[in-house]
Amino acid sequence: MSGNAAYDVVVIGGGPCGATAAWDLARAGCSVLLLDRGGRIKPCGGAVPPRLLEEFDVPQTLLVARARAARMVAPSRRAVDMPVGDIGYVGMVDREVFDEWLRVRAEAAGAERRTGTYDSIVRDAAGTAIVRYRAERGGDLREVRARLVVGADGARSAVARAHVPGGERNPCVFAYHEVIRAPATTAQGFDGARCDVLYQGRVSPDFYGWVFPHGETASVGVGSAQKGFSLRGAVQMMREDLGLTRCETIRCEGAPIPLKPLKRWDNGRDVLLAGDAAGVVAPASGEGIYYAMAGGRIAAQTAQAFLASGNPAVLRQARRDFLRAHGRVFWILGMMQYFWYSSDKRRERFVAMCADRDVQQLTWQAYMNKRLVRRQPMAHLRIFLKDCAHLLGLSRPAPQGDLERAVP
Known part of the structure; x- marks a missing residue:
């Protein structure tokens, strides 16, 4: 001693x-x-809201990228783009x-x-x-x-x-990601200015996969609590889908997330x-x-x-x-995970719901401010009713213009 x-x-x-x-x-x-x-x-995907920089006196120079949109990808490979708009950005750190x-x-x-x-x-x-x-x-x-x-x-x-x-x-989800040397874009759909979130059972049976830009690099990762599920295999599949297999792998990391x-x-x-x-x-x-x-x-x-x-x-x-x-x-997020991540049928409805403008606006406001937005009670009511309709399968499919396109 x-x-x-x-x-x-x-x-x-x-x-x-x-x-x-x-x-x-x-x-x-x-x-x-x-x-x-x-x-x-x-x-870690490395995403931080602008509020973090202000609240904890973190300089902007630590950001390696600023994402202006998120893309939610359904099991059918339909994708919904959620632009941040003029209320901020998603900061990315290494x-x-x-x-x-x-x-x-x-x-x-x-x-x-x-x-x-x-x-x-x-x-x-x-x-x-x-x-x-x-x-x-x-x-x-x-x-x-x-x-x-x-x-x-x-x-x-x-x-x-x-x-x-x-x-x-x-209880934990086990997360694994690969930090890769990334291009700005690929023909298969990778975009260095956008965060991609994949809600697909083939990627994760109970959580999701992500592709987050970090400037010259990107984090390609996945989480799951299911024993025996191949996290490395899921990441490899995502890299193949987005044309990232030939990109240099800088480091690989894994850890539990509570x-x-x-x-x-x-x-x-x-x-x-x-x-x-x-x-x-x-x-x-x-x-x-x-x-x-x-x-x-x-x-x-x-x-x-x-x-x-x-x-x-x-x-x-x-x-x-x-x-x-x-x-x-x-x-609220725990309830969302319990309901929407339980099957591909529900994941499909969840991504469709993300095309709704009310959902997008309040989601980004809550993310930026780290609290529920109380100033728009009618928007909350509309979201509640739409959420119930999607959960019960009563809603009509979103217009093709909102479900932007199928991911290759």
Whole structure:
């Protein structure tokens, strides 16, 4: 064993959630250690809304592309284009660059940064948490003391499994993507200015596939919770369909993505979960970067309240605060996933519904603002009625002009 340094907070995991929590805590004057494994990049489409850049002071220079439309592709290969319009854009980031920038910023604010693999948490005779980690594979265990440990170590978090009741019961989708060197367009339909989302059982029996532009590169990926389903095979199929098989493959990554927030985020003593470790990835869309950073900020605020009061009961506030801000959106997206992803027949209707102008407008407004739009009650009513009609199979097929074209 080596080391006995003491910190107010040890943050385990240096993704967008952990790095944001460490940044906020350091700026607030807390002594904080950010512990992160080296060489880890999460498979991710890399989409971020403009609100993220504004809310978390992220420079535009980190965007590698700005998508102005999304294309939803049905099982029949019919495609609906959803232009963003004049309300914004979908920013795209490269997680390898983006995550490192966030970690460097936290360090510049005063957080101490170490590279290492978390091992366990034990306690001394006084009950103080001691975080054990290894600086390198097979290396000696090192120890640091902490008044609070923030577990931001991703889905199937080791911190959650060992220290938070129910932390081992976190259902996940497994995601896999290939980052490729991409052309601006291909004859088969790839467009470097558009995000493609494929709702097809052949691509994923219970989730979706994506092709997201990253400027000179692109992320081609898929998610599924079905055991035995070939994620690599699905990605290869998408690359063949879009004429991307000859493009250079830069890197391949896979990881679990949680499906819903855990019922508990703390151990009632000195451990708090955040980000993927707490299960805060949006259902249906799988969007996680914004929610991870929002969760990291809430974890930092909760940590400060805990350090000031010494009362472990305040740790429960993190989950309440997050769900107060985003719980309704998560519930609606969860219902969407349950209903619309269950069969190709329903996926076909879902994509047809995306051609509706009301649906497109409110979808983009909710994405940009990260909340439900309340200013257009009649539009919400119209969408509710259309949604019911599509679900029951009572709606008429969308006009050919709205279902733009069949993907080759």
